[in-house]
Amino acid sequence: MGAVMVRVESHQRPVETRKRYNEEDRESHERPQEERSAAVRQGIVDKVETALSDPKVKSVVICGQNGIFCGGADIKEFGPKMSGPPLIPMIHAIEAANKPVVAAIEGSALGGGLELALGCHYRIAHSKARLGLPEVTLGLLPAAGGSQRLPRLIGVPAALDLITTGRHVTAAEALQLGIVDQVTDNNTVDAAVKFALSVAGQSLDARRISTYPCPQPSHLDALFEEVMQKVRQSARGAMAPVACVQAVRAAATLPYTQGLEREKELMATLFTSGQARALQYIFFAQRAVGRWRMPSGAGWDTSKHRPVNKAAVIGLGTMGQGITVALAQTGLSVVAIETQEKQLMKAKQAVSSTLERGAKRRGVAPPLDRISYSQNIQAVADVDLVIEAVFEDMGLKMEVFQQLSAVCKPGTVLCTNTSALDMDQLASETPNPELVVGMHFFSPAHVMKLLEVVYGPRSSPQAVATAMQLGKKMGKASVVVGNCRGFVGNRMLMPYSEQAFFLLEEGATPELVDRALEEFGFSMGLFRMSDLAGLDVGWRVRKSAGLAEPREASGQSARIRKGYRYSPIADLICEQGRFGQKTGSGWYQYDKPGSRVARSDPWLHSFLEQYRARHGLVARSIDHQEVLERCLYAMINEGFRILEDGIAAGPEDIDVIYVFGYGWPRHRGGPMFYASMVGLAKVLERLEHYHQAHPDVPYLQPCSLLKRLVASGSPPVHRWREVIKKLHSQL
Template structure:
């Protein structure tokens, strides 16, 4: 798995061969050890070049091996032997040098990079740290400040940035391997000790303690409970203060703690769940993923509001021609200006010309005659969407797909007004659509596998993480979100404040608590959803609204808040107070405390003290409980799909894996016990009643999450 050859006279060429990314498997490590030893012992060889096959240097360790004992030569001694050798070793970096791949390159004496290469140490994103000398060598090469930033974020850098940082010695003009061989010939007689990073002392910082304290505070604030970034700072701190050998010992010790942590398991689960999100069959058993997708060259987008604009930008950035339609000249012009500005800003950041030639803005539906697919992104109103769908059938070719960007309306009801039910699907984008990566791809009762395959392939071209889901109110994400929001509001009724609930959720790992999110998105958005669901109407007393609707407990607090014109950031007042409309800093509002106290008195509620633990349990476990119901209903193919939706669409903390993984980590029996207890305390909240599937899984011995799908199939006839 490492091919050895004499490349050019006295230069030996060692080529890693483990497609697709030349991961450092046991066989590859064995090949490197044997090849390096052979080169060092061959008197005819005076320099060595290490490269990767098929234009890729090395993507790092094979994380599939993390779950079992590591076989083959250890990585650290292997890299040490390269660095300690008496012949110069040059890394020829093409494609990527990531994780252990970059650590291998750091053990080489020189590094030559292809202009398109990307380098980085992404271990922190898997709950780990670079444990093959990365935390010790990198600071000695590029300095403490730069090393801290790269290691604690896991960010990839371009070859150009790597050159500026001093991470590589040269960028090749043409063939990188040939350039590395030529470079190796030029350094044969140079002393190697200055190139051995383990012998270097990191550049001294006069205020090193302040730098590390600030870095630690920053990663704690940014990571919100994730332990790996903190460990990375600790490891780099040692590199700046202790000899290399002691730093390596500390790196190894910290890695040992992280390797077996629940957070590392969660992050690695999230990694594979994301990778596999587009590979499952549909929940209804249809195998869209073995169906060839149709070609999409030109797309129509109906509606240029906030969501439509983001969809247009995403399509154009993917190189897809777009016909963007509005019904009124004013809205069309506003949309055109906004889309153009977004594309120009993005192009400016990347130093390229904006692809405006791909755009057509029009008021006429007739321009859609040549499109392959249409995405409707008009206001969330069923009758309006039906009219649009009906009009589209009059102008689009018979084989054109029609997709709706709805957050929860019935896709089958929309398909029923068309002449092409198999060609209708949902594409639930998340705002802002040009930034948020998740798309729920909704299939209806008659949506064909080919249509799903085409929409999934389109989403992938747009750089989205697509998950195929069934058609039901709210689909997966919003169906679960309803219960999360309800629990948060019930906690306010019972004695909590918005700040207390949000603080608990943020300490759990959410970037924003639920009430800050509500203020950000606008409380009037939820009001419209509740009106559409028939929960608010003319027959309901707006002053003293009932707390039970449709047979279950209902919290009218958000409705009463909206009656006061408190819609969140847009009005400067919501659950929090803002200095001005549009301001982002949320401040506790004394009026909200009085508002909650008056509400409790009006309904005879005696407030009680609530703990952060109860806040987390009721909010997080209510999400998981509905997730079990979704799996039992066949709306999602597996727990991984549910978790990917929450990781990419709803800000679930990645180091906790997702709501379903979190339930598995807590323990299914413990989740069942907690839900039963909360349901006994709140029998008027049906969503707290444990789902039948959860009970079945506990009765089956609480199998690991990877086995839930087989149990769901076995138990489906009894659900």
């Protein structure tokens, strides 16, 4: 018989099953999937055992199904009541086999999939395969021996890199690192069978990775110290990357069996941390937002997108430049329009150099010839989709949309990148409002992963599907949202920043607020972030909303707008010409305009003291807990209002927006998930408390959806949609 093949079935649902899946029948799909996963392991154990005991079988090949070796353990299966044979003894039995076992790796070998392959004696990969140990991104570590075998195979520094970042490597890099023994462009299983037969009967003593001594780098302690410091800094409170370093250290310093014990201990800590739950929630949320639905019932599974091969960008300011870069990098032909000649030249240079830098990093040619530049809007006549990114001025945008309607071929999808204006008003200016959607990119658009796709009451599902498909192609986390002021992300930012300004009035400093938020895990505190983004942006928005009008310098009335409490602090800072990093001062001071290193500013502190004195405010001591509760719960409360209003379809949409666009720490799962972890009753109680203390702040008044969820026993986050649905059906 020669070689025998053992197939690893993928835990990913087949496409047809995936299509039928929705939130309501989540449970009914979960159970069979768990059972299937256990059955897969049982199948491997049984087949390997049979093959090893059959004298006619000389070697064994383990391969996947449908072109995928194995994406790793089924995350949904993790829990106290896991059924079926455990992974570690299964991999040990394979490694201990007295006949060669060869992994035929096609598609992906990730997590437990790669750990299984590392238990095999040889690994043959297809040239298009990707390999990695991404457990860290799910709040875990490779706990089926991966953290102990990989350093023994490829050395400590390379293993640390792969395990602490979770990055996937190509087959070519895997070969270079020594993870695989051979790469093929042909049929991988055939190559593996041929190989398995060629090594049949040979000694396997040198092929069992767990028996290898771990290569010892010089200055082991210094290396781990340096790596640990770096990892702690970038982890921003996430535990898994730190545990990964500790596990690799165990591989480098302990015998294999003791290292395995350490791996198990560390995994147990991660498992019960809550961070793993948050990260796994975000993994599924990222996929759930792709299954979008509009209030009409039309959605991802009923709407066909229009093909987009050629797109146009109108307006080449910072945003337009970033969008142009992102489109060209996606492989589209782009027409870039800017009416001002000087700005067009400047933008062309900036776009080209960004593309050149990116291409150099990736070792490819820059896609410069995919872009044609023009001052004439007629050049967009044959494009499939237009993204308007001109200055935030309704009159100007309306003019552009009217021109586009006259110039574009029928069916061209018209997108606006507005972040503050009413896209439905824009749509009403075109003869085909069904073709208008918002594509709200985040700056810099070629770097930031988030895209809000905004529909108005007249947007067609096809236009939404087209924008979503383009977002996907561009590698964006794309979320469909309804039309309202600030959409989802910026709308929730309003109460967040308002609370931060109030805290300054009450005695806090920008440093205190930022420290609390950064210790929580935000990549940047609110004040450092607004210095980076530019304070003038918000000032302009507040002015256009009739808020930032100069009033008398002191007295209660200066702190009231439209009958509610208002803090003019940010406006007063702007009146001083302090717009943040670009002017060399804002909430902090900088060495020079454009510098990024924020330093405490004595001027700002004395300004705050004078401001408080002028308004009869007495500074009190404010702790981190209050900063977090005031800023985050006010934001979360607005999130519930957004759900109540139907602007976002579910909590996952809000959480993906915050994790991918607003620096929310991923290991805390997004604001709505965080609220569920804190406990909705507690969030409600604290909001009631703060609203009582600040009755003139509407954002602190708990919204009815939150109250309703608490009244219905605070269901877990994946059940909120049912309550929202009921709420909407009663309206």
